[in-house]
Amino acid sequence: MALKVTVVGVGLVGETIISCLKERRFPCEWPPRVAATTERPKVLAGEEMLVEETSAEVFRNADIVLFAGKEGAQGASATWREAAEKAGALCIDNGRDFRLASDVPLVVPEVNPGSISRDTRFIASPNCSTIQMVVALNPIHEAARIRRIIVAGFQSTSGWGEKGPKELRKQTPAALESLESVSFDPAVFPRPIAFNCIPQIEPFMEEDYTREELKLLYETRKIMRDDAIQVSATCVRVPVFVGHGQSIWIETQKEIAPGEIKDLLRKAGGVRLYENVHESDPAMAYPTSIDVHRHPDDVLVGRVRRDLSNPRGNTLWVVADNLRKGAALNVVQIAELLVQRGMV
Ligand SMILES: NC(=O)c1ccc[n+]([C@@H]2O[C@H](COP(=O)([O-])OP(=O)(O)OC[C@H]3O[C@@H](n4cnc5c(N)ncnc54)[C@H](OP(=O)(O)O)[C@@H]3O)[C@@H](O)[C@H]2O)c1
Structure with missing residues (x-):
């Protein structure tokens, strides 16, 4: 029925x-x-x-x-x-x-x-940024226990809702003429968004983190069922229509090599892995926001590599369509x- x-x-x-x-x-x-x-x-x-x-x-x-x-x-x-x-x-x-x-x-x-x-x-x-992050990180957490996440998010204007991309479209022609004279609606983004990056998404809350950044902490702990995971996030609004990017550093309890992470992500549900940065076609080497139009239902993961500053650290780049999987x-x-x- x-x-x-x-x-x-x-x-x-x-x-x-x-x-x-x-x-x-x-x-x-x-x-x-x-x-x-x-x-x-x-x-x-x-x-x-x-x-x-x-x-x-x-x-x-x-x-x-x-x-x-x-x-x-x-x-x-x-x-x-x-x-x-x-x-x-x-x-x-x-x-x-x-x-x-x-x-x-x-x-x-x-x-x-x-x-x-x-x-x-x-x-x-x-939240959209939490969903793409946990889809990419949960297989690693299950294998090696993630203890700490540092994440920088590059988040598209559609994350705000309908008015976000409209602001970007409206401001772009004026910004091409003169960046100083762009008028903007502070109820949508607190600064001009055309040709700009704004390190504030949602209001500032405890410890000077924004609400969007704290969602990455509290929601991740709840979904991954582990209150010991430490998360420090910076979320930046960027002049992109759809597709959030995240640069993520993780520290695990157990040492895990980038090759093992790739093995896990190759098998993970909902993940499309970009394995090799030396691919001759750059579109196959790593994902970018525009690639969500070709793969709207996947969490795209690339640039998996060792964190050179931490023996139990690895780093990766994650992109997804914030309106679809997000x-x-x-x-x-x-x-x-x-x-x-x-x-x-
Ligand atoms: N955009 C994203 O990437 C994203 C990702 C994850 C989660 N979300 C969440 O998803 C929700 C929708 O976001 P959106 O981006 O679609 O926003 P949006 O484009 O601004 O659309 C909001 C819609 O909600 C309706 N609405 C607002 N208040 C309402 C009420 N009291 N009763 C019934 N309808 C009401 C509006 O009605 P009218 O059309 O009549 O104005 C409009 O259709 C938000 O909670 C947002 O945080 C968004």
């Missing part, structure tokens, strides 16, 4: 969820029910659909609700979680609101599918897991 799915939020992640449901032939009624803050028609996955205004009605008879609305007190899941659960739906949320709640599993299907139990009714999907695809893969387990 076809499942009834409601998607709340039709911004960048919501529309990518609808495309993933269609491409992967998720066993649901088509089109799914879609809702946002206002009612209007919208082309989604190449088809005109009616977006409803979110109310308790959009959850009636729903088997699964996929939240892709904004976060915080006025956000979609904070406002509508209770109504969706009351209607009997199993919910999967893209936002940060419930990720660290002790009764909410935070799930990346390649890493911790076991954290979903038979009576789970609400599941959170991690958000929409991960959510749809969780929904597929629920179907496989007969939970819906």
Whole structure:
């Protein structure tokens, strides 16, 4: 029987969820029910659909609700979680609101599918930068216990939502004329983003780390089930439309050679490994953000090498499509897991 799915939020992640449901032939009624803050028609996955205004009605008879609305007190899941659960739906949320709640599993299907139990009714999907990092690091953690992660993220403008790439597009022609005269919306990025790198994503919090950086610490510990892992992150917004890059240094309890890491990653689910920097074709030597268009569903890993400053250290470069594996695809893969387990 076809499942009834409601998607709340039709911004960048919501529309990518609808495309993933269609491409992967998720066993649901088509089109799914879609809702946002206002009612209007919208082309989604190449088809005109009616977006409803979110109310308790959009959850009636729903088997699964996929939240892709904004976060915080006025956000979609904070406002509508209770109504969706009351209607009997199993919910999967893209936002940060419930990720660290002790009764909410935070799930990346390649890493911790076991954290979903038979009576789970609400599941959170991690932040985009956490997802790509744990998919790449978990096989190494299982083999050699990661004790410390230092990560620098080079994060695309679509990570902000619809307004991010629009700001980059709007500022670029003006920046080509004069970098000083570029006007920008500080509610989107705190400094101009065209031809610039901004070392701030989300507000500053404890110890002068940003909220985005702290997500990499707390979410990683929860997903990898190891509170002893130390993480220090710097997240930088870069003038890229889609595709987050991360330069990651790890220290493991047990010494592990780059060749062993490559062996593990070659076999790891969801990973595409770029093995050899000496490939004659640079596109085969290491991944870059634009390569996510060719491989939108994989976490791309390259430049695996020894950390010359640390005998138990290695370093690698990780890229993924923040809208697909970093958000929409991960959510749809969780929904597929629920179907496989007969939970819906
Ligand atoms: N972008 C990424 O790379 C990424 C990655 C991982 C997780 N996420 C998370 O995914 C969620 C969606 O992000 P996005 O990038 O798609 O943002 P977006 O492009 O700005 O879209 C937000 C959508 O949420 C809807 N919305 C906002 N508040 C709502 C409410 N109270 N009730 C119902 N709908 C509401 C908006 O409705 P209207 O269209 O009517 O304005 C819009 O359709 C966020 O929680 C974000 O943190 C994003």
